[in-house]
Each structure stands twice: as C-alpha cells, then as structure tokens.
Amino acid sequence: MKTGLAYRLLGVLLLCAALTLATDAFLTVSNLLNVLRQASLVFLLASGVTLVVLTAGLDLSIGANVGLSACVAAAAIKAGAVELGVAAALACGLTIGLLNGLMVTRLHVPPFIATYGMLWVVHGITYWYMAGQTVYDFPEGFRALGSGYLLGLPVPVYLMGACLALGGVFTRHTTYGHEIYAIGANAEAARLSGIPVRARLNLVYGLSGAMAGLASIVYLARLNSAEADIGEPLMLPAIAAILVGGTSLFGGIGSLSGTLVGAILLTLVLNGMNLLAIGANWQPLVTGVIVVLAVWIDVATRRAPAAAGSPVRAE
Amino acid sequence: MPSTGRLTRARALPGVAYLLVVLLVVFSIFGGGFASVPNLLNIGVQSSVLLLLALPMTLIIMSEGLDLSMGALLGLAGVVLAMQLAAGLPLPLALAAALGVGAAFGLANGVLVVALGIPPFVATLGTLGVAQGAALVATGGQSVVGIGGALPALYASAWLGVPFSILVAGLVYLTFHVILYHTRFGTYVFAIGGNREALVLAGVHANLYHVGIYGLGGVMAGVAALLLTGRMNSGHPTAALGMEFDAIAAVIVGGTSFERGNGWLPGTLLGVLAVGVLRNGLNVMAVSSSLQVASIGLLVIVALLIDSARDKTRDKTRDKR
C-alpha cells in the first residue's frame, strides 16, 4: 500500500516538473494555491465516498446530494443565519446518506441501483424546489469559507487538512476503521467474526452523505450562488480521484491520503491543460487515460486476487 | 457443459414486471391517447436504442463486469457514421466503419479487463473518456449534418406497419436470445460469471470469450448508432451520454445480477420497456418535469424493493419448513 502511495506522489512530482518546464504560469504561489483549493473541494466530496468504496460499495448520488444540500442551505442562510444554513446542508446530506444506507442494508438493494435511483429522486426534488431560480449574494464572512484565505492559505485547504487528519485517525486507528476495511475485504467473514456489518455500512453511507453536505457549503461559498445543477458535474471527478488514488472498487484496499493525492493529480492535469490552452474537448480523454494508467500500475504491481466483491452486489 | 445458474421458464417474474403492468393500466386509464397504436409504437421506437445497449450489457453484467463506455461509444460511432455518410460513402460501408470503431473500443475494454486485470468500472471509465474525447475533438462539440437521404429513408421505413427501429430491436433481441440460450458462446457466458475455473479446467479459452463479450458490446453500440443517427438525421458526440447507466439499471431491475452468472434476457426487455412506458406515460399525462425525474429514480428503487420483499418472504417460508 505504501508503495502505491509512493508511486503516486512520484507521479505528482513528475507532473509538476513537466508543467514547470512547459509554462511560466505554473510554478507561482497563487497558481499552486488555486490548485490546492480546487483539489481540496474535490477531496472533501470524495472523502466520504472513499469510505463507502472501502466496503466494496458505491455512492453515485453525491453530485445530486451536493445540489440539494447547497440549495437548502442557500434558502436557510437567506431566511436566517449562516449557522442555520450549515446545519441545514449537513442535515440534508446526512439524511440522503442514511436513506442510501437504509436501502443497502435493510432493503437489500444493490448500492449501484440504490444510489443511482437516489440520484434521480434527489435531482427531481432539487429541480422542483428551485423552480429554475438562482439564489445569490451571500454574506462576506460566509463566502470566505470557499474563496477566502487564512494565514495565506485558502480556507478549504484547512478543511481538507482537518478532514484528512480526522479521517486518517478514523480509518487507521479506530475499531470502526478496521471493521470497515474488514467488511470490504470479505463481508461474510466480517459478519461471522461478529462485526456489526449493517451498522458500519449505515455509518459509511451516512458519512458519505454528510461529507457531500459539507462540501456543498464550501461550493456554495465559493460560487456565491445556488442553482439546481450545482452538483451535476461533481460526481465523476470525485470517483476518478478515488480510483486514481488507489482505492479498490472490490473493497478493503485504499486510503484517504490516496484519494487526496488522486484529487491533486487530476486537478494538476486540468490546471495544466488550462494554462497550456489545450481545448476543453481533450479533457475527458486525458482524464480517462490517467485513471486507467493509475489503476493499471496498481494492478500490475499488486497482482490483486480475483474479485471478492463488487460495487453492484447487494449486501 | 456447466449449467450453473441457467434459468428455466419456471423463474419468478421480477418486480418490474408487475410495475410495468400497473403503469400500463394506469396510463391507459388516465393518459388520453396513451393506449393508441401510434403511441405504443412510439414507445417501441423510443426504447429501441436503449434495448440495443441493454442486451449486451446483460451479458457483460452476467460475467461480473459492467461497461460505462457505451454511451460515449454510441456517440463516437454515430459521429463516424455521420461523417462517412457526409463524405459520400454508401450506407453499408459507413455502417461498417461505425461498427468497426465500436468493435475496436469494445475489444479494448475486453483486453483491459481480461488481460490487464483492470476492474471493469475503471477500464470502461477510461474508454469512456477516450471515446468522448475523440468524438468531441473530431466534431468540436457540434452535430455532423448533411448525411444524405439513404439513412433517413431507411429509418423512416416500416414493414407491415412496424417501424424500422422496432424491427431492428426485435431482430437483435432474437439474435441475443439464440446466442445466450442456444450456443456454446452463451453457455460460456453463464460459466464465466458463474464458475470460471471450471471452464478453464475444461480447456476452454475463457479469456477469449470474455473479451468477446465486451467486443459484442462495442459492436452493438455501432448498431445503436445507426438508429440514433437516423433519428436525429445527424451524428452528435454527446447525445447518448449517460445511457449506459440507464442500460445497467434496466438490466439489474430485470433480474440479472452480478452473482453467479445469473442472467435473464426477457427481464432486460421488461426493464427497458418499463422505463420507456414510464417516460412516455408521464409525458402523455403532462406530469411536471421535476416529478418525472424523481419518478424515474423511484421506478428503479421500487422494482428492487418488490424483489427483495419477495425474496425475504420466500426465505422465511422456506425456513419454516
């Protein structure tokens, strides 16, 4: 696992070196801070989903989740206070996550279908709720959460750091974390050895939703407005970051730091393409190739055994 | 020959079958014009492209994989088809080019998954990006027009009142039925999902057939491109993005699962029709768009809830004995 992370960090460094040579605009403080900010946002969203993927599950509803949570938060902030908005977003995100967990654990709907169906339902609710409107113009203090700086670093970077630290402790040094990895490696064996699988799955889906709620606040602050389609383009980059970061869809292998490195790598690529004025039409191609390459390196070096689980399986 | 998981006609109907019946009844009663022949034919036409994607997806899912690149591939094949037609190539040759592109990407998927061991989600996410990128770069995001009269005429044609799309979809369905249930390839498909080791031990080149399953998916994206390009009278790079998710949902809702090569082709047809009937019925009833969006999600979830509720009771009654 450590070697996987090492390869990836090497990849990040090589990419930075290449970009520095390719354009003057890359290696400036402001550009690097921008990259960090953008990567932090992707990481915040992808962190919860990483936990889900560790259990050999999947959460396709995170984009829609961000959309609804941001819109609910926007209305709450306008109606009351910023604190109300933050609470509303977290509550909304968590609720969606717990509903996903409920479908997967109690109702035995495969995660792919449960979260895909939830995606559509949440979109429908968001479209109805927003009725094509935009809610815009939020207080300065709130906006700093997304676009502000603290001691020279963008605020989202601190959130990312906190999430990484807390998440790292959670996954590596608590029983919960160990159990999550065990469930991903072999759910049946985990169940037999007394791990409360259902409860842990509800936990990870709930966390995935809650992190989407948190991410929605930061996106809202950054954009300074809420529209129904805020979350739509966010799902695939988050999942790509998780995959590039070395977390396996079969469960049991991966880490939050991997997801962060994946997010940074992909953000660097997009940043580079923008700075080099490579047309937006090339972006899906380049991203796709990188995802496959990153995973292939893992597979080739790891020689993973045959699939123990699959994201589309029901529990 | 291994027959693990091969299903007989005594199989229980998936929940989506009941939903389909309910939807048909409700829409016939409350949707003025729903139960008319033109509208029912419309549903068939509107569902045919999705069915062409969902059929190979059934095989892929039975082999414990999935293919996320189908929508992007459909777009690319459509663009290739349209460009060749616009350049003056006769329809059969242009179609061959589109099928060729589809097959190439499908085989690439197969090689990535089978030879390199990359998880299907990841491998096909990669080919999705490459196909989408290629289509976007080739067209600049625009439709490709000027495809001449041959394809539109073919698309608009009908035999004994049955539109061309439905004929193609029907033919393809029959072909897949024969492939899956009456050929050696089909048996191997069941086996690859159910008991791969046994197959290899029996001396079969399981890898080749496995790659072939993904290749078949790519070819079908090419065939679907024929229909979609005819429908739009142009090739569009991103028109079909997201359709692969609809196909996966239709397959799983229809009763195929990732477990043990358990696949049921008629179920896929039911899943595709249920979505088509729902969408059409909601439009005919002028239901608001946001409610339509939510309903599509609910359909998928409710169908599986029905299945899981039934499985639970069956297990309970079995335990009671």
Add this chain to the structure above:
Amino acid sequence: MMTDTRRGRLAPVVVLTGMLISCAQTGDTAGDEIALFTKNQTNPYFQSIRLGAADAARQLDASLVHYVPTRPDSIPDQMSQIEDAIIKRPDAVVFIPVDFQAMVPGVEKMNAAGIPVVNLTDRSAGGQFVSFVGCDDHRLGLDSGLYLLERMGGRGNVIILEGVGGSSNSKARVAGFMEAIARFPDVTLLASQPGNFQRLQALQVTENLLQAYPQIDGVMAANDSMAAGAIEALDAANRQALVTSINGTKEAVDAIKAGKLLASTDCNGFVQGCIGTMVAIRHLRGLPVPAEFQFPQPVVDNTNYGDLDRPDEERSCPSWEGLTEGLLTPDD
C-alpha cells in the same frame, strides 16, 4: 405466489401511482393549448421564458403545457417528448431546440402532424415555422464587445468566455465578440474558452486564466451566469477587470448596481417567452404575425437598468401593440 406479501409488494406501487395521478396536469381547459419546449430545468434563463409564456397565456386565455427534458439538454429526451406531445395534439407549439441541427427531424414530425410551430431563441437549422422569435446573437456579441472595448479605452487584454460547444447562440455571440475585437487593433485577445454557460465552470476557467495571464483588462462573457462566475474568480484573486455579459437577468442588474458588472446586453428571457406565446396564440386566432421577430437589444448598464430591476414573478408581459410598435421588422 399468492401470499400476503402481495399487499406489501403492491403498496409502494399504489403510492407511486397515486402520486402521479394527483400531480398530473391534464390540460382540459377550453381554449387554445400551447406546448412550450425548453432546454432544461436548471438554467434560470429558461425559467424566465417559462414565466413569460405563462403570463402571456394567462392574459390571452390559453393554456400552457411544459416539456422539459429529464436529463438537461438531452437530444433523445426532447425527441421523445416531441413524439409524445404530438399524441396529445396541442394546438400550437413554441419550440426551443436543445440542438439546432439534431432536432430538425423532430420539427419535421410536428410539421407532418399539422401542428404550427414557433421557433424560440435558438434558430433551428430546418423545418417549417410560423415565426422566429429570438435575439440576434451576433449583434448581442458585437454590441456587448464594442461597449466593453470602448470602456477599456480601445486597448488592453481581453478574454472570452464561450457558451456550449454545439449551441448556435454561443457560436454567433462569440463571432460577434471577435468582430468587435477586430475593430480595435490595440486590443489583444488572450484566450477564448468554453464555460458551458455555467457558473462553476466559468469560475474555474477564469481562475486558471488569471494565473496564465498576469494582465487581463476585460472579460466578455456569453451569458450572465458565466459572468457571475468570472466575477467571483476576480474577487477571490483580488484582481480587477471590466466584465460584460449577455441576457439582462435580475442578477446581472444587481451586479451592475453593485459595480461588479459593467453591462449586460438585454436578450431577455421573460419577454421572449411572452412574445413567442403571443405569436402562437395570435396565429391560431388568425391574426397577423411577422415571420421574423427581432428585439431591441439595448446594452444595459447603470444608466438604464430600471425596467429590468424586478424579479420575473413580478413582471407582466408588455402589450402586443406596444411591442410591435418599437420593434424592428424586416419591413423597416
């Protein structure tokens, strides 16, 4: 199979269908029924159009049915909706194609069914229409660009935020921008990138361009949402630049009042929705309508935003006579 789980199985189904029935709007009011096709549910521009259309329908005693793709801007979705709408036989259709070329067969289907169609906002590449109601996108881009460059003193660096790749509006507006730039030899175009008419994308693109180019004096955005994203990026980076956009939404007016946005050229969704619907209804009632409909497209800055400084819900359609009086028609 006949166990009491059958009740359990059917319960969610009954609930689902009950919801559908109760929420259906079967238009059975007497009077003309107009079907309005818009591109998506999320872009506020189309909501303005829908509100304008609803107001016009209300004023003229007609009923309005909406068709919006469930997947934003989806071509297959809109194609299916056209077929489904034809089954319902609306009296007339007001149509915005999600793709001005790919939807031509859909328009031809409506033509074949004998349903009169009014083309709104995006000029379709084919098919028969009663009228085209929309802005002159090239003029929008040109006027917007010229205004910006004149305010820049005719010199400096500009960037362009384009719309969606396949959109005819976007292409025409960008062509207008380019023509404006060509008239000022001392102005340099640094970059022209697509923002998909969306806020977040425009924000990220602008952010990256601010890194690539230390000196940006002007931003030409093809719509208000993207301008808002660009303004956020400029604010966050503590950089200054003059920004102009197109659409004339309430949000743009607020930004103009706050001094963040220089100007927005008016291509107003609300009014277009009004006129498109009025044209359809008038056509059904045998009243004369022009085949081409053009709008005055003033550049709205902090001197003349008065009219637009209201949310769409509070606006009402201008009278037909008032509109046709001031408008340019081909006869002028």
